[in-house]
Amino acid sequence: MDMDTLLNENGMTDDGCFHMLVTGRTGSGKSSLINALTGRKLCRVGCGGPVTQDIRDYVWDVVREDAGGRETIRTVITDVPGFGEKGRHEERQAAMLDRLSSTHLILLVVGAPDRAWELERSFIQEVLARDPDFPILVVANKIDLMTPVRQWNPRSMDLEHPSSEKERNIAAWTEALRRACNIRARRLFPVCSGEGFEDAESRYGLEALKQGMVEAVPDARKAMLARIMNVKLDKDSTADGIIWSAAVSASLAAATPIPIADMVAITSIQAGMIVALAHTYNCTMTLGTAAGLVGTAGCAVGGRMLFQALVKFIPGLGTVGGAVLGAAVAGPLTLTLGYSFRDLFAGGNFRPTAEEIQQRMEKNRKKAEAQASALNMAAGRRSGRGENA
CATH class of the missing domain: 3.40.50.300 (P-loop containing nucleotide triphosphate hydrolases)
Structure with a gap:
C-alpha cells in the first residue's frame, strides 16, 4: 500500500x-x-x-x-x-x-x-x-x-x-x-x-x-490561520505546541492493540506534524513530502517501531504489554522527530539530508525520552476528556 x-x-x-x-x-x-x-x-x-x-x-x-x-x-x-x-x-x-x-x-x-x-x-x-x-x-x-x-x-x-x-x-x-x-x-x-x-x-x-x-x-x-489573518506568531512556541499535541496523539494511537494499524496512524500524525511545522516557519509542504521525511527519519529507529507492531502478535502481550510498550515508544519518538524538524526548519533547512535528520534526532532523543512520563500523563488526560468551554 x-x-x-x-x-x-x-x-x-x-x-x-x-x-x-x-x-x-x-x-x-x-x-x-x-x-x-x-x-x-x-x-x-x-x-x-x-x-x-x-x-x-x-x-x-x-x-x-x-x-x-x-x-x-x-x-x-x-x-x-x-x-x-x-x-x-x-x-x-x-x-x-x-x-x-x-x-x-x-x-x-x-x-x-x-x-x-x-x-x-x-x-x-x-x-x-x-x-x-x-x-x-x-x-x-x-x-x-x-x-x-x-x-x-x-x-x-x-x-x-x-x-x-x-x-x-x-x-x-x-x-x-x-x-x-x-x-x-x-x-x-x-x-x-x-x-x-x-x-x-x-x-x-x-x-x-x-x-x-x-x-x-x-x-x-495556528500557523495557517495566522498567515491568513496576517497575525504574528511566536514561532518557536507555536512549534512546541504542535509537537507536543502530535506526540500525545501518537501515544494514544499506539495504545491500540491492533497490529500494524497503529503504525499507519502514527505515520499520518507525524506527517501532519511536519506539514504544520513547515507552515509555522513559512514554508509550504505537502503531506506526501512530509511522509517522505518521516520515512527517511524512520530508517534510524524503524526497527524499534517494527518490534512494537510484532509484539502485538504474541499471545498475552498483544492486548496489554504490547500496547503499553508501543505507546511508550511512539510518543517520545514523535517528540524526537518534532524537535529535530523544528530545529532544521527554524534554520531554513526544509530539504534536510538523511544524515542531517539523523544528527538532529540523536541530539534531541534524550530530551524527548526525559519527557516520557509527562507525555504519558497528558495522553491519559486526553483519553478521559472533560468539558473545556
Missing part, C-alpha cells in the same frame, strides 16, 4: 483550505463581519433584514510570499442563515453540526443590544458536547449600538477599565452574554464591524478577534 493511500485512510488529507463557519441571528452583522475580517466585499450587507437566505460558501484567497516561495492560502467561509428563525433554526443547526468534522472554526455572531440568548447557549452546548475542545467563539457585534448610541469613539474605547457610561454598558452586556452562554472570557470578543465596507473608522476589536481566532484553533492549524 502506498503512502498516499495510508494517509487517506487515516484522515490526514483534506482540500488544503481553512474552513470557517459563521452563524448568528438575522441582523447580528454576520455579513459585515465577514467583509471586515477579509477586507473584501464578499457578502452583501443589508439594513437589518435578512440578506442571506441560503447557506453559502465564500472563497477567500490570500497570497503570501516567503521562504517557501509564493503561496496562495484558501479560506472557505460558510455563512449560515436562519439562526433563531421559526421553522428554520432546527434545520440549520442540524446542518451546522453535520459540518462540524470538516470545520476548523465557528464564529457565533450576536448583535447588541439583543438579550435573548437561550438558542445561542444551546448551540454552544451542542457543539461542545460533540467535541469539548472545538474552537467556537462568540462575537459580540454592534457594540456601538449600546446606549448612549451617539457616544462612539472606538479609538479611545477601554473595555478593560470602563469609565464612561457607554463603556460600562458595553462591559455589562458582554459579561451578561458570556455568563448566559456559559463560556470563558477567552471565547468572547466585543466587536464593531461597521455598517458598510468603507466604514473602517467605526470598527473596533477586529485585531483582537483575529488574534483570538488563531489562539483558539488547534496547534496544527
